[in-house]
Amino acid sequence: DSQRSAYIQSIKQLLKVKDAVLVAHYYCDPEIQALAEATGGCVADSLEMARFGNNHPASTLIVAGVRFMGETAKILTPEKTVIMPTLEATCSLDLGCPPDDFSAFCDSHPEHTVVVYANTSAAVKARADWVVTSSIAVDVVDYLDSEGHKILWAPDKHLGAYVAKQTGADMVLWQGACIVHDEFKAKALRELKLQHPDAAVLVHPESPANVIELADAVGSTSQLIAAARDLPQQKLIVATDRGIFYKMQQACPGKEMIEAPTGGNGATCRSCAHCPWMAMNGLVAIEQALLDKTGREVFVDAKVREKALVPLNRMLGFNK
Ligand code: 13P
Ligand code: SF4
Numbered sequence: 001d002s003q004r005s006a007y008i009q010s011i012k013q014l015l016k017v018k019d020a021v022l023v024a025h026y027y028c029d030p031e032i033q034a035l036a037e038a039t040g041g042c043v044a045d046s047l048e049m050a051r052f053g054n055n056h057p058a059s060t061l062i063v064a065g066v067r068f069m070g071e072t073a074k075i076l077t078p079e080k081t082v083i084m085p086t087l088e089a090t091c092s093l094d095l096g097c098p099p100d101d102f103s104a105f106c107d108s109h110p111e112h113t114v115v116v117y118a119n120t121s122a123a124v125k126a127r128a129d130w131v132v133t134s135s136i137a138v139d140v141v142d143y144l145d146s147e148g149h150k151i152l153w154a155p156d157k158h159l160g161a162y163v164a165k166q167t168g169a170d171m172v173l174w175q176g177a178c179i180v181h182d183e184f185k186a187k188a189l190r191e192l193k194l195q196h197p198d199a200a201v202l203v204h205p206e207s208p209a210n211v212i213e214l215a216d217a218v219g220s221t222s223q224l225i226a227a228a229r230d231l232p233q234q235k236l237i238v239a240t241d242r243g244i245f246y247k248m249q250q251a252c253p254g255k256e257m258i259e260a261p262t263g264g265n266g267a268t269c270r271s272c273a274h275c276p277w278m279a280m281n282g283l284v285a286i287e288q289a290l291l292d293k294t295g296r297e298v299f300v301d302a303k304v305r306e307k308a309l310v311p312l313n314r315m316l317g318f319n320k
Contacts, residue, residue: 007283008035014290015039020060020083022286023049023073026221027243027278028064032286034246036064043247045222046118047133050076051316062289063298064281066091070298071122075308076316082298085285089277091119096176097155099123105152109172112152113144116311119178120155122300126307131315134159134205135220138166140318145169158182162205162212180275181206184239188261189214192237199258200233204240211239211260225251242274 008031015022022041024032033043041062042052046069053061053073060081063070066089074082102124106114116128117137125131132140141151141163151169153160155176164171184207193201193214202224203215212218217227221244228236229251238244239260248257262272289296300308 004031004283007287011035011283011287011290012039014287015041015062018060018290019058020062020290021056021058022062022064023053023056023069024281025049025065025069025243025278026225026247027241027275028281029243029279030246031283032064032281033243035283035286045133045135045220046072047135047220047315048222049073050118050133050312053077053080053082054316062286064286065089066094066119066275066277067298068094068119068121071300072118072312074298074300075122075125075305075312078300078305081293083289083293083296084298085281085289085296087296087298089280091275091277092179093117093119093155093176094121094124097121097124097174099127102154102174103127105154105174109150109152111150112172113149114152114154115141115144116154117156117159118315122304122308124154125311126304128308128311129314131308131311133220133315135223136315136318137163137205140315141169141171142167143318156206158208158212159205161209162218165209178206180241180273181239182208183262183272184208184211184260185262186210186214188263189237189239192258192261196235196237196258198233199235199237200227200231201237201260202227202239203260207239215239224248228252228255228257240273241278243278 022036024036024043054076070084114128115130118133151171154174157175160173200216202217228248235256237258
């Protein structure tokens with residue numbers, strides 16, 4: 001409608017005036033992803049968002065995602081102004097891993113190499129040896145295992161269990177979960193597969209193990225989009241946040257996409273799988289953030305930043 005296009009025009013103008021670029025995650029609403037694409041920004045998974053922000057020449061990054069993504073951008077490029085549409089956009093994995101408790105957990109496993117998922121606070125990253133995202137978690141742990149390391153993994157228990165299974169590494173796991181992916185149900189998915197025997201099943205590894213077991217492809221958001229394009233099946237059942245359908249449909253426009261069930265008893269909930277914090281990145285909030293960054297700018301304590309930069313740089317420098 002005309003109100004929305006007025007916001008879009010205003011944001012386009014403000015991005016130019018403020019020398020800012022919009023960096024959005026695949027789970028943002030389609031109109032935000034489209035805006036990032038139309039303005040020379042990026043739509044990506046969490047690893048590519050970090051790389052893009054790190055390499056882009058703009059002096060201001062508008063990070064449309066959740067808090068840890070803004071913090072990661074600030075840690076990597078402290079000279080840039082990093083703004084988020086709202087600093088309230090957090091993540092259940094980050095919330096479920098308070099730095100003090102995590103530090104005590106690390107202290108109780110002094111012989112373990114600490115590997116944390118990117119979905120954590122800067123303070124938790126500061127305690128880690130490695131940061132990984134879901135796109136490189138298996139490869140990094142596989143490498144560390146081959147070097148004889150025992151691993152302390154946090155915070156996602158499902159991703160941790162998946163990585164342990166794939167690599168055979170000796171891992172102790174923090175017991176966190178993503179409130180979105182934890183809701184996918186294996187029984188209902190099995191029933192849906194029976195109704196669509198010709199469909200391929202794509203699953204993000206933050207989902208429970210019995211859901212991952214039913215998958216034809218498991219991976220980060222960008223890996224799932226690539227799998228959607230490359231798998232021969234014309235029908236796809238997708239177990240991740242529904243925001244992903246925007247880019248998935250672009251990648252393979254002819255294919256039929258079905259949301260994996262989040263309800264029990266075989267019931268599909270058509271709109272359950274959407275991260276409430278990602279959903280906070282609306283047009284109004286983005287315009288506001290560009291007009292007045294007060295209360296929306298990301299800051300990271302200098303000492304925490306210095307420590308967190310080490311494992312983050314390991315992540316960016318890791319090559320299979
Ligand atoms: P990706 O790194 O796969 O984009 O995952 C980020 C995330 O928050 C998944 O819930
Ligand atoms: Fe965190 Fe889950 Fe939301 Fe991703 S989808 S940001 S893991 S709560």
